[in-house]
Amino acid sequence: METMNGQEIALVRIRIIESDKSVDSTTASVVHRKRQKMEEAFRINQRKSRKARNDVAVQGTNDSSILSKVSMVKLGYFNDLFLREFVDKDVRRSPSINRGYYIRMKALEYALNMFYTVYDQKEVQIVNLGAGFDATWFRLDDERKQRTHFIDIDFPEVMQRKLALIEVRSRLNEQFEPIHTYSSLENFAVTNEKYSLIGVDMRDSLTLNTLLQTVKVDETKPTLLISEVVLTYMGRSSCNRVIQWILDFFQECILCTYEQILPDDGFGQVMVAHFAKLGSPLKCIHQYPTSESQVQRYTYLGFDFSLCVNMHNFYRNYLSTDEHNRIDKLEPFDEIEEWQSKCAHYILLFGLRTPSNISKQWFEQMNQDFTSIIYSKKENLNNNNNNSCSLNDEQVKPNIQFEIYPTTMTYAQRFGHQSILIDEKYVWTIGGFGTVDGRHRRLKTIEVLNIDNGDIQRLDNHLLGEYVFHTCHRSDNLILSFFGRKSPGTLNACASIDINTLQVTNFNEDEKILRRWRHCSCYIKETNKIIIFGGYISMSKSTNDTLCLQSNGQLIPSQFSQTRPTNRHSACFNAYKHMAVLSGGILENDEPTNEIWLLDTSKDIMNWTLFQTNGRVIPRYSHSADIIDDTLWLLGGMNANERRPPGLCKINLITGEVIEYIIPTMCGEQPIILYNHQTVLFNKTTFLILGGGGNCFSFGMI
Template identity: 30%
Template sequence: MPSSDNAVQGTNDSSSLSKASAANLGYFQDSYIKYFTSKKVRRSPLINRGYYIRQEAVTNTVIQFLNTKTFAGIEKQVISLGAGFDTLYFRLLEKDLKQELTFLDVDFPTVISRKVNCISAIRNHKIISEDDDKHRLDPNYFLAGLDMCQPNFLKNFLSILNWAGMSRYVPTLVLCEVVLPYLDSDKYELIINNITKIFPNLAFVAYEQVLTENCFTNVMLQHFETIGTPLRSIVKWPTVAERLNIFSEYDSACDKFFTCNMNEYIKHYLNEEELDRIDELEPFDEHEEFVLKCWHYILFIATKGLCSMVEYPQSFVPSPKSFISGNLDLKLLAMKPYMCYGHSATKFGRNVLLIGGFGRSPDGSDSRVKDIKCFHPDIVNFKPISSEIPLELMHHTSHSISDTETLCIGGRKSPRQINSDLYLIKESMKENEIDIAEIKCNCHKELLQRWRHAGDIITLNGRRGIFIHGGKRNGKIISDPIIVWLDNYSIEKIEFKTELPYLHSHTITAISNDTAVLIGGLAKSGTSSSAVYRLNFKESTYEKILDRSICSRFSHTVHYLNDKLIIIGGVSYDSQLPDVSVVCLNRLSVLSNYTLQAEEDTRLAFHCHASVLVNDNIYIFGGGGNYFSMENLQFESSQSVLLLWDSLQASALPEIVQFIENRVGKSGRVQCENVSMLTKSNHKASNFDLAISGFPLPSFTVHSNDLLEEIARILKPGGKLHVVEAITDSRTESQIASSLKLSGFISIEKKSLKIEENLLKAYQEHLKANNLSLNLFTSSKPNFEIGAKIALKLPGMTAPAPQQTVWALNADDANDDMDIIDTDDLLDDADLKKPDAESLRASCGDAQKKKKACKNCTCGLAEELENEEKSKAPAPKSSCGSCYLGDAFRCASCPYLGRPAFKPGEKVSLTDTQMKADI
């Protein structure tokens, strides 16, 4: 795990890119953020909306403080602790709010130094003075480097205040935007105590995380843990009420408080016109994840002295809810989980058909599910069913019109690719197969184009039909009630005396032939409906029969049983919800609520699920939101895995880590690292068995040679690397493979990955390329350390045989007593006489006309004569007699080899090269 300081600083870079993504799309105005980001990215709509609501809440709170009439004409101060690359000061300048204002940014010295370098690129904004880690920009803007975790924080902080000329007594707003939860609880408490003591006129504003009782809590905690920035203090003060106690238990305590979570902020401070503007910016269909995320972020304001005169709106502190535990029998079935959401489930004889959704495909990839699965309640087992027409639909409805027929209506493949046909599913004569017929509608076909709608089977004037209402079309919430008649599959538009509300992700449940109940849904106002309506189709009327916060939900399911409505799951803007609520229609009251747990302290995700009532038993399938699969990768027990991430969704990374941990076992380990921080971290060499980069999707990381070389350094010999990267005209497969080879990787393999349409659009817009694909590259580090030596085996070369040491002395003879002959005694006077030239001349062949070498010639004459004979040898001639016919009739040594065929007797010129021997 990277060091805590490095990881926290890494969140600044990621946050700046996310703010730039939202600003580029028009969520808010920020013309300065581009100077603080080195690249242009496009985050998912969920992340863009999250940063939009964060920017709105924080910025409007600061502006409200500066515009307070009580402070008109007097000095005001804003101090941003953990400011990072936030551009709040520059945005206040654009709104002409710098009068009588002194602004101070405080963060790690390295972060402030980088921020100052970025500011130097902004025209008309230059650094006036610098002093170590303190910088002055403009007369009233100061930046200071200070580590809040250091023991001498208070002393250094007071020194910075004196350097900036800031007063302890003027109205001061201290802003902590997602900062304090990263600190230990004692440091959190110490900073709060010191800040409240220093400033008697204080407005302390914090935007930070809290814990709730829904399923997103564990996902959020694990997410921050896996990226190396655990929420240390949030465990001690998990709720809003416990945060209030910190500010009220000291002698210098604050006396006025305001708090609300982001769902409450949206509900009370964003009007319908603004919500419509946001909806038009980009396709968005992650409503459930957004609501769950907003429950976990709060805006907290504590004031004292003059700052308590600021008129903030009323506080919205959610009261804790205790759900009644009833005698509901929850049976956890012993089977593999059905990992899917946005699908539908319907009875099909004695079984249940599961159609569409987004989840696990048979090939192990995560995408829209093509295959239909059949669930057998008796044996608690899933069975795949094949068909000729794939139904890759999400957020559609399916209705059992007989024991052997099901009708599929609406749904989408992407927010811009909407289904406008009916699909009739019938039992096939072949085993494990079904027949799907596509029914083309000629009349009112456009009314079928919708998703996230609701409907059920009714009988009106003796005709059976499926009533359909609401949903989304072209990004807009609609009403458009219709009936699909089952006798001829015609479509009829239904008019009620009073227009039905505009809703999506709600439910309609028939309670009699011509009566149904409508519950919940997401309204045009951006909030969840708390009303329960009774629809009378015979009279074409409807009435509200119940309005309770417990019914305020969407993406739930409802079943009618024994005059009771059993409501399962859903999410809400208004309150935390139980997993199951039972409403009595006779009494028009909520009888009981239930919380379901799969295991201790683990809440299940009951939204975007499907459920079916079979013989008084309710079966719940799937649910949740975006998740990620890594089945394409291979893991081994006890492996040490490094997971490199870039852009991510909060719910994706923890599930990936959990998936890998299950594969590597307790003896293995999983470590996460922001890919931009890898080269700055001090990882040991040869530390990991496996490295994974490019997950979760989308990831726009370009794996440079420096990055790949660092990965190769920290991988063990023989370790593997899995990299996902987009292939475009400017970034080809060969370039990526070449980078891997140059970085030291071998055994490079490529596999194409399927990509969802919304992800494809994100890649296309970010990379400015229409033609692209997503590939998984698998490679290995050589099985030796850097600096190791190995003998090269070159082709055609063999090791020379060891030479015999004929005259070598044996070491055993060193002490031999036998006398050694003196070589000088073997020579006489004639041998010692110096020879002259005449005596050395060879006598062979001198008296002959023709030279002739001796039999055992040692003077070199034999070699000389042999070379002369070779030079006089005639040119090779073919004796086969068929050379003129071409190469097919020529031998290997033929001088005409390679020449075209010729006529017998025709003169053919041969080059010197052709006449030379090959050896």
């Protein structure tokens, strides 16, 4: 299932009032009220009738999850021959959902491999909490099966269905034939002493203890407990009781959890609302919103050592370049902002109660595998001596006011579009991907906004076609649209549309001209040139190719200096005197850059120069950029390496001085997601933000 993870408010006006004061109290109070409402909803949900409905919704996540996992496996992301046995039909999910489940499976595979490595050749136990239709035990190799007692635990209804499927599927029942069965009311356990299925509400610790003992779980053996997006559905007290039960029951154990963090930024708010809408809210995420609070929580509850890594770090630094290339080739994918956002909002966490040599080995291996890990030790709990990354305190909190821009009709949600100001009065928005009449698709409808009265006119009687991640400029009575794509891999040439007659004309169709998308361009008035730089030329290849065109869009053969920016896409280009200013972008290694380059367009050989800033610019891509007098303003963008999304950056193009501003995460009651948006300058202190966001998948559930 896909939803629009973008601005539910498609038009926002932002006013900049520079000061060192904190974000205005109105925004803060809205956030506080929203959190109070959420917490009150969670408290109400503890009542018995609500609890029953919530349990059913949580059980339902298993059915959606298994279909998504099978979709991912069938396309070749992950090798699991047994998952298919637990579904009756195949459903093809979107690329972003497939990737979400792929990284989830790789994270749990990492946990298993680490566990078997540190307990090499020893008899061990694995307890899979909220196991659903997970097939991990079936795909273990013979050596691991022989020294493992694997226990799947879930609600009785779920485990009964799983057992019934095992009994009728030959590929499954040839590996598992129960030799003992135990039952107590609706709860039950079956086992062959190597693999056990237990049907019980894990919050019922007394019954759970009894059933574990009946299948001969050994409290003294090293045990890995897996919580794959499970504990997060419980209220804090219930969740902490389960964690405490683990520590009371097992003498030597490692708890592995995979779940969500960062609920308060724009993406996080959409994520939290999504799960609440499904009836399975994330009940602990506001109490433990960060990696630091999560590891401290587990240490505080009794684990000797807790450590975690987010999935962006996991994907970028643990998985190899060859594996990245393999995944990129499986299906077309052009949603890197959503992918990196999703990964930054999930963690793989380990709570260890193990001998010191095991903890040391575990820590050293993770420290080698990842660029940074967050950890907490029991002996340092009160000393704040954990490896935690603080927020970027170099950012200033100014009084920046976001407000919904009033219009006479609903403005279409969209991203990957272009918005251009015509005659200082009309904003034409062309192309992109978005929502119209409840459907998600590439948009042909042109929307014309009258900024004087908020009136919107929709234009459909034209032949411009589908343009996503293109660029536009005005030339007399024409709007020139440069390149962009339809579906990923189907690239456009260039076209113009007459703003009076809507007549469309294609140009620059020569195959020698490198077609691209996610490029950037700008019109230099002083030299009467349009400069186009970079972009994607295929799904796995960006370029640093630079084109120079006349103001009517016709190509000018040009020469450029040998020194130039490296390959990148999703950068911004702005005109400044006789120069083009290139900012940000994402490099070929999928890392954002903070480089600022100047291109002098006044010479026969146009010269690139790297601009030196006096202060740190937060790297970003898919942002917007505007120049007011001698100041470059960068708004939003994506950077999954930072602890908060990039805000508003002010760069003095004379002195190089940099100031990074924090921006609010909400406008009224709506989350703000600032990437793949467009900005139009009203005046020297006011931007109009149009659209933005992305095509949101279901955060590892559906």
